[in-house]
Amino acid sequence: xxLRHLRYFLAVAEHQGFRKAALFLRVSHPSLCAQIIDLxxxxxxRLFERTNQRVSLxxxxxxxxxxxxxxxxxxxxxxxTAQQASMDYCGELRIANLDLMCPALLAQLIGxxxxxxxxxxxxxxxxxxxxxxxxxxxxxxxxxxxxxxxSSGGPIGTLKSWIIASAxxxxxxxxxxxxxxxxxxxIQDFAHLPFLVLDPKHAPGYFAWTRSVFLQSGxxxxxxxxxxxxxxxxxxxxxxxxxxxxxxLHFGGQSAGICFRKIMEPVAPFPLSLxxxxxxxxxxxxxxLRLVRQIxxxxxxxxxxxxxxxxxxxxxxxx
Numbered sequence: 001x002x003l004r005h006l007r008y009f010l011a012v013a014e015h016q017g018f019r020k021a022a023l024f025l026r027v028s029h030p031s032l033c034a035q036i037i038d039l040x041x042x043x044x045x046r047l048f049e050r051t052n053q054r055v056s057l058x059x060x061x062x063x064x065x066x067x068x069x070x071x072x073x074x075x076x077x078x079x080x081t082a083q084q085a086s087m088d089y090c091g092e093l094r095i096a097n098l099d100l101m102c103p104a105l106l107a108q109l110i111g112x113x114x115x116x117x118x119x120x121x122x123x124x125x126x127x128x129x130x131x132x133x134x135x136x137x138x139x140x141x142x143x144x145x146x147x148x149x150x151s152s153g154g155p156i157g158t159l160k161s162w163i164i165a166s167a168x169x170x171x172x173x174x175x176x177x178x179x180x181x182x183x184x185x186x187i188q189d190f191a192h193l194p195f196l197v198l199d200p201k202h203a204p205g206y207f208a209w210t211r212s213v214f215l216q217s218g219x220x221x222x223x224x225x226x227x228x229x230x231x232x233x234x235x236x237x238x239x240x241x242x243x244x245x246x247x248x249l250h251f252g253g254q255s256a257g258i259c260f261r262k263i264m265e266p267v268a269p270f271p272l273s274l275x276x277x278x279x280x281x282x283x284x285x286x287x288x289l290r291l292v293r294q295i296x297x298x299x300x301x302x303x304x305x306x307x308x309x310x311x312x313x314x315x316x317x318x319x
Contacts, residue, residue, distance in 0.1 A: 098145025099206035102249040143275040146205035167247040175259040194242035217265040
């Protein structure tokens with residue numbers, strides 16, 4: 001027996017009819033009838049007398065109605081208590097961003113977490129190593145970034161990782177209105193241009209990912225230019241200094257003047273992972289992971305943008 005059965009039963013009893021109750025509940029008439037039959041079957045007795053003119057409670061139904069109301073009231077009170085506890089939940093969640101940030105998706109997750117726990121302070125730190133999430137060196141509670149496939153079970157020691165989203169790989173190039181190339185492209189089409197790559201000292205994961213894409217596609221850039229920040233990367237791409245490997249997850253407010261060309265080579269999509277220490281994680285980490293599973297329930301690495309939240313579609317030029 002589920003709470004839904006009790007709500008349906010009370011609605012039929014109060015409206016003295018299935019059709020009125022179905023309209024009130026915003027469910028179909030056949031579905032409501034089926035749920036009441038399931039309830040009566042589980043209890044083992046009829047709760048309603050049905051005629052062409054009216055629906056009325058049986059003796060068993062009159063007995064059952066008071067208990068059903070008490071059960072629903074208790075359930076609602078438990079929900080309100082839990083919600084109030086969430087509102088009063090305090091603490092700090094420190095998120096370490098490893099490599100190039102995925103701003104739209106991260107903003108979606110943080111926004112949903114703050115709705116649930118408004119008194120929890122959230123900070124983002126730009127780090128270049130997962131080690132700061134582990135043990136006595138802990139400077140962050142949970143990390144987000146690229147984890148090499150070979151390390152997906154635990155990038156360092158006891159740390160665990162989980163791919164929460166993935167997106168196609170493409171080349172980001174500068175464009176101006178009316179001059180942007182369109183459609184997919186081969187990575188070889190950009191062989192004559194320098195590739196801008198984040199310095200591994202600042203973003204080792206992004207550097208490793210770009211190298212893996214080059215290896216998968218059998219491509220070696222004629223020239224690479226190391227940059228030390230995401231701002232420099234997007235600015236130089238926009239200025240036409242070079243091109244860069246990115247995914248739609250990487251785009252945010254910095255995408256103005258940049259066109260994304262999905263590459264045709266059969267390379268693995270960009271995977272975005274959460275990383276945490278299960279041995280020393282705080283309850284806030286568990287709450288954050290639980291919320292992520294609710295928002296992005298498909299755990300095979302496929303992006304499921306905003307089931308009941310705002311979309312995480314990147315603000316970039318479609319080419």
